[in-house]
Amino acid sequence: MSKFRIGIDLYGGDNAPDSVIKGAIFAVENKFVKDSTIVLVGDKKDIIDTEKYKQIEFMDAENLIKNSTKPTEALKLKNSSIYIGCEALKNKKLDAFVSAGNTGALLAAGTFVSGRLKGIKRPALALALPGKQNKPRILVDAGANAEVKPEHFKDFALEGIAYAKFMGISNPRVGILNIGTEEEKGSALVKEAANILKSEKKINYVGFIEAREIFDVNFDVLLTDGFTGNNVLKTIEGTAYYILGELKDSIKKGGLFTKLGALLLKSSLYSLKSKIDYRQYGGTFFLGVNGILVKAHGSSDAEAIGNAIYVAYRALDQKLIDNIEVNEGV
Amino acid sequence: MSKFRIGIDLYGGDNAPDSVIKGAIFAVENKFVKDSTIVLVGDKKDIIDTEKYKQIEFMDAENLIKNSTKPTEALKLKNSSIYIGCEALKNKKLDAFVSAGNTGALLAAGTFVSGRLKGIKRPALALALPGKQNKPRILVDAGANAEVKPEHFKDFALEGIAYAKFMGISNPRVGILNIGTEEEKGSALVKEAANILKSEKKINYVGFIEAREIFDVNFDVLLTDGFTGNNVLKTIEGTAYYILGELKDSIKKGGLFTKLGALLLKSSLYSLKSKIDYRQYGGTFFLGVNGILVKAHGSSDAEAIGNAIYVAYRALDQKLIDNIEVNEGV
Numbered sequence: 001m002s003k004f005r006i007g008i009d010l011y012g013g014d015n016a017p018d019s020v021i022k023g024a025i026f027a028v029e030n031k032f033v034k035d036s037t038i039v040l041v042g043d044k045k046d047i048i049d050t051e052k053y054k055q056i057e058f059m060d061a062e063n064l065i066k067n068s069t070k071p072t073e074a075l076k077l078k079n080s081s082i083y084i085g086c087e088a089l090k091n092k093k094l095d096a097f098v099s100a101g102n103t104g105a106l107l108a109a110g111t112f113v114s115g116r117l118k119g120i121k122r123p124a125l126a127l128a129l130p131g132k133q134n135k136p137r138i139l140v141d142a143g144a145n146a147e148v149k150p151e152h153f154k155d156f157a158l159e160g161i162a163y164a165k166f167m168g169i170s171n172p173r174v175g176i177l178n179i180g181t182e183e184e185k186g187s188a189l190v191k192e193a194a195n196i197l198k199s200e201k202k203i204n205y206v207g208f209i210e211a212r213e214i215f216d217v218n219f220d221v222l223l224t225d226g227f228t229g230n231n232v233l234k235t236i237e238g239t240a241y242y243i244l245g246e247l248k249d250s251i252k253k254g255g256l257f258t259k260l261g262a263l264l265l266k267s268s269l270y271s272l273k274s275k276i277d278y279r280q281y282g283g284t285f286f287l288g289v290n291g292i293l294v295k296a297h298g299s300s301d302a303e304a305i306g307n308a309i310y311v312a313y314r315a316l317d318q319k320l321i322d323n324i325e326v327n328e329g330v
Numbered sequence: 331m332s333k334f335r336i337g338i339d340l341y342g343g344d345n346a347p348d349s350v351i352k353g354a355i356f357a358v359e360n361k362f363v364k365d366s367t368i369v370l371v372g373d374k375k376d377i378i379d380t381e382k383y384k385q386i387e388f389m390d391a392e393n394l395i396k397n398s399t400k401p402t403e404a405l406k407l408k409n410s411s412i413y414i415g416c417e418a419l420k421n422k423k424l425d426a427f428v429s430a431g432n433t434g435a436l437l438a439a440g441t442f443v444s445g446r447l448k449g450i451k452r453p454a455l456a457l458a459l460p461g462k463q464n465k466p467r468i469l470v471d472a473g474a475n476a477e478v479k480p481e482h483f484k485d486f487a488l489e490g491i492a493y494a495k496f497m498g499i500s501n502p503r504v505g506i507l508n509i510g511t512e513e514e515k516g517s518a519l520v521k522e523a524a525n526i527l528k529s530e531k532k533i534n535y536v537g538f539i540e541a542r543e544i545f546d547v548n549f550d551v552l553l554t555d556g557f558t559g560n561n562v563l564k565t566i567e568g569t570a571y572y573i574l575g576e577l578k579d580s581i582k583k584g585g586l587f588t589k590l591g592a593l594l595l596k597s598s599l600y601s602l603k604s605k606i607d608y609r610q611y612g613g614t615f616f617l618g619v620n621g622i623l624v625k626a627h628g629s630s631d632a633e634a635i636g637n638a639i640y641v642a643y644r645a646l647d648q649k650l651i652d653n654i655e656v657n658e659g660v
Contacts, residue, residue: 070514132572143509146517179473179560184400187476187557211564215572227517228558230509232565234541239569239606242462242545246605250598261594264587268580275576276569 002037002055004316006309007094009081010042011063012101013300020100021047023305028055032310039094041085059084059093065105067298074105075112082106086113089291096292096312100300107144110289117324122152123288124226125295126163127233130275131215138163138172138221143230144286150192153223157203159287160221162323166315172220175209177228182208189225197223240276244269283311287324292316332367332385334646336639337424339411340372341393342431343630349430351377353635358385362640369424371415389414389423395435397628404435405442412436416443419621426622426642430630437474440619447654452482453618454556455625456493457563460605461545468493468502468551473560474616480522483553487533489617490551492653496645502550505539507558512538519555527553570606574599613641617654622646 008024010017024038025048037055040048044058061084064077077083082101086109088094097114099106111123124141131137140160145152157174164172176194178186183194185208197205209219211232224232247269251262262269286293292315296308315321338354340347354368355378367385370378374388394410407413412431416439418424427444429436441453454471461467470490475482487504494502506524508516513524515538527535539549541562554562577599581592592599616623622645626638645651 068512132575146509146515177561179476179557179564182398185476211561212568212571214565214568216568224561227509228561231507231541231554231558232561234509235544235562235565236569238542238544238546239566240573241542243570243573243602243606245462247598247602250601251595254598257594258598261591261596261598264591265581265595266591268577268584268588268591271580272573272577276573 002035004033004036004095004313005039005093006033006036006312006316007039007041007059007085007088007097008305008309009085009097009099009101010040010061011065011081012099013296013305014298015301016100017042017047019300019302019305022302023300023309024048024056025053026302026306027309028053030306032306033313036313036316038309041081041088041097059088061085065102067102069102069105071104071108074102075108082109083113086110086293089114089289089293094291095316096294098294098296098305098308098312100296100298100305100308103143103295106293106295107286110286110293114289114291114293117288117290117321120155120158120288120324122148122155123286124156124159125229125284126159126287127284128163128167129214129236132217135217136164136167136169137214137219138167139229139233140221140223140287141226141229142233142284143226145226147227148189148225150189150196153193154196154200154203155288156223157197157200157205157221158324160223161203162320163285163287164220165323166318166320169220171204173204173206173218174221174223175206175219177211177222177224177232178208179210180208181210193223236276244273283308285315285320287320292321332365334363334366334425334643335369335423336363336366336642336646337369337371337389337415337418337427338635338639339415339427339429339431340370340391341395341411342429343626343635344628345631346430347372347377349630349632349635352632353630353639354378354386355383356632356636357639358383360636362636363643366643366646368639371411371418371427389418391415395432397432399432399435401434401438404432405438412439413443416440416623419444419619419623424621425646426624428624428626428635428638428642430626430628430635430638433473433625436623436625437616440616440623444619444621444623447618447620447651450485450488450618450654452478452485453616454486454489455559455614456489456617457614458493458497459544459566462547465547466494466497466499467544467549468497469559469563470551470553470617471556471559472563472614473556475556477557478519478555480519480526483523484526484530484533485618486553487527487530487535487551488654490553491533492650493615493617494550495653496648496650499550501534503534503536503548504551504553505536505549507541507552507554507562508538509540510538511540523553566606574603613638615645615650617650622651
């Protein structure tokens, strides 16, 4: 009997359904899901040899959600792959659901169709970033909630702590992103949030963290509202690509020796690129909802989809969600 | 007769007063201020040979503001170099004032002692960042106002446009930082701000900009609240240092050929470092107040102080402030 049932949105992502089909096969062939079943949520045409890949099944759903579909519209498209996948999480027909599709639609369906965990008001996007000394750090909220209240930071903390434990960090240190480390600095929102976290004995709150320390090792979980978090995340991405692009330009314009230097440094530059590409790292969860919901990047190729399936499997195997509930139930 | 009187806070910065004294001399020796006078705001001990450097004068003030001094406290320290410098702006005893000191104290004194320009409710920190194709871009607010209202984005736009023109950009394109480019994305704040800017015929508003485009060439002025802006700015800094640090580590751990490669690429890496170091670039103004107020980085050395004095001179010479008032006066 299969241990877990991991759903994947057949229609999610720029390269879907091709990337999703190949990604599922990639996951099976690389033994990413062991004793579990991968369920392709979409139209079950003869797209996969399910005789050969016995771990792959289908769940009927239609391709209805575009990138331009608004979250509120998505909630009306009950036959869409995203709706069906999130509903199956709620009904326990799936243990996890992975989608590289429309983020807003997925967050809306996760919240309103899958439903929230007991005691959690605000599910949030939680994401692992690489850091100095190869230590991971969790950013919550990375973009689900554009407007938040101070008390939501407690939910974000519980979600981030559970993710950090999943990444092997015991007793994770929790900080709040702010424009200064002194107590009187920043917005009313973060000051009130800090007071709430200070009074929670189960949360190892370490204070305000400035964005220039975002890759430092003095914290494990960084909390912020979804507007700031998403901007910070995209700033990291924009800065990394800008720096690598400028370096490439400078090498292109350089003489023979510069080009030789670049050639000799090629493997260092390549490992650097993969290191700062957080998409390859950890995974992005929508935490606080019923079931494991993984957001894969829109531009995911087959390997990235395979990795997202693997992330979902590991989260189930290590009971990531129980960690949120246990923390909360006091 | 001297054209402009440019004040510099003798006690501002980690390396003050030494860096400030040497910075003033650096500016004079490099002819940064031509026909103008540099006024050291602080105690006039025999620290400079004013016979030799006739362009340098003193204005009496005391060293009272520490990094830990709160803005509200700073406003009571009327003999401090920051208070005296900002007061001199208001009384036209100085045309510009430069400080590498306590940012919060400087912003408070700028707003409440120097006073605001007519029609401007919210002065803001405006900063030039480098970008692709060597094109500058202006970020407003980079950290002065942690909480803002939609209508303050108009002030930020006027301030940013004036700075962009000072950087040689005609008809600057103004965008608002948001977590998506679609009109329905983001917080209520940015959506309302967008509606206000759309109705301003004198503002060339081009829509929402995502942070991953922050170095792209599709806009010239990027508006955001001071909380987000400061976090974005420090994220750029943190990411740049992280990437360069990881590259350095990887070279250190590499073999002989890797080290040779790094040696051959040295000038490219060096030019990259200076390119992404925004502290060397443009300058940071507190715009919207009476007079040119330049914030130099706390860790400024003599050369950085000299450059900040030069930035103040150019802003006066090119009438940066008139651009804000002319824009506003309709």
